[in-house]
């Protein structure tokens with residue numbers, strides 16, 4: 112305080128205003144000096160100091176705005192998000208150096224995001240897979256991430272659990288109305304996927320579907336409770352919803368930490384309380400996950416040696432490189448030989464939930480929309496389902512059915528081509544200077560792969576504007592172009608959940624259309640979606656009616 116009062120003795124208010132104006136002018140001059148002196152100037156919208164181009168698009172409309180910039184400026188353009196320059200690449204030859212190598216030694220594009228000091232305080236820095244910039248740690252975690260969700264046992268478990276949860280979903284749909292149910296379909300894909308992802312990551316039962324059902328049932332049945340749950344059951348439902356709610360807030364908190372520097376977060380009055388509430392939320396999520404890990408460790412210790420262990424990600428992480436290892440993949444490289452510690456398991460589980468939940472739920476919802484929009488596609492789909500399930504139309508789907516559901520897979524892929532859930536992915540050339548689009552780019556340039564533009568390019572696809580799942584029903588020799596199908600990204604940082612996500616999406620679509628007829632309430636209404644890190648459909652109103660399989 113003494114320093115401040117001395118400061119006031121020396122300066123008049125007008126001096127402080129003048130000084131502020133000079134500082135602002137200096138900041139603006141420096142910003143535009145850097146802008147006009149930038150290397151490889153590209154076409155793109157003109158940025159403003161501090162905010163860059165952020166004033167040009169509305170919240171949740173960034174994805175569509177990028178589509179417009181691509182139409183306006185072509186396949187190589189730049190934008191500024193705040194003071195951060197991003198280079199958008201929209202052709203296969205330009206992304207080639209980003210995806211053509213799958214090893215740390217050979218790839219020059221090893222990072223998704225640069226190292227940010229802001230995230231040290233957040234506590235996830237240098238951990239996990241998605242945001243991990245520490246390449247040694249990333250390699251170790253990604254290896255065990257992939258191992259845990261690609262083992263045969265795990266994938267079979269996923270199919271079994273999808274069947275089981277689908278029965279739970281059907282019991283909700285059937286109870287709500289025998290005449291059929293009118294509902295926003297995204298409502299169900301989200302709650303279904305939340306319960307599924309919780310089970311496959313932690314082995315725990317989720318209650319999101321039940322909670323949604325209770326909410327829906329009360330709305331349509333004069334506030335009656337479905338089954339008069341007891342308090343302990345209500346408590347379980349609440350705990351599950353709180354966990355998912357906290358995880359959602361945590362993700363929003365992540366962007367907040369990236370955006371605001373430590374000084375602003377910790378010393379500006381309103382920001383201080385927001386920072387505290389995000390960190391409290393982080394602690395709740397991390398402590399909750401830690402408790403789940405410790406309880407599972409104890410269960411494993413108490414399980415007799417000869418008795419097989421349940422196959423979920425958590426069990427796989429805990430037992431990796433121990434005498435109880437459940438994986439059928441054996442490690443030989445020295446760096447993969449140690450067991451995982453709780454800190455690593457915690458972040459990996461959290462990332463499996465966050466990276467897997469909305470991507471799967473939204474991919475399925477988009478697929479349902481397109482199937483309903485194209486009656487001839489629905490008819491072909493029905494035909495395939497009738498062929499595969501002619502022995503018993505109400506039996507569970509089994510693992511071997513999956514290879515026969517070729518048209519279902521082709522439809523999911525075609526939907527992901529025309530309306531990808533993940534339409535933009537980030538890359539940094541941390542491995543050195545690279546040549547892209549005829550320019551030489553210094554290390555740590557931020558690139559963004561414009562998946563949507565590549566998916567709709569006539570240089571890559573025949574008649575890209577046509578919705579045609581048949582393009583994915585091709586023989587192995589013809590599949591070359593599919594290497595450039597970017598539903599799950601490509602190269603070193605490609606999606607480790609791809610196999611599991613495809614299996615689960617196929618099971619869900621097959622069970623839904625085998626057992627129900629789904630119609631859009633208004634087929635002429637445009638598909639509604641917004642962009643927040645990924646594309647998210649909403650208000651997808653459909654009528655769900657039980658279907659007579661043989662009709």
Ligand code: HEM
Pocket residue numbers: 223240241242253260462463464466467468470471474532533536537597598599600601602603604605606607608609611612613616
């Ligand atoms: C239909 C569902 C899914 C879609 C469309 C999808 C798509 C993607 C895409 C496009 C990427 C970026 C790849 C790149 O940069 O080249 C990605 C990364 C990732 N995905 Fe998925 N994903 C899905 C499901 C899942 C699931 C189920 C999991 C885990 C349980 C998962 C975990 C991850 C992780 C950890 C990364 C980061 C990989 C890295 O940085 O090394 N995803 N995903």
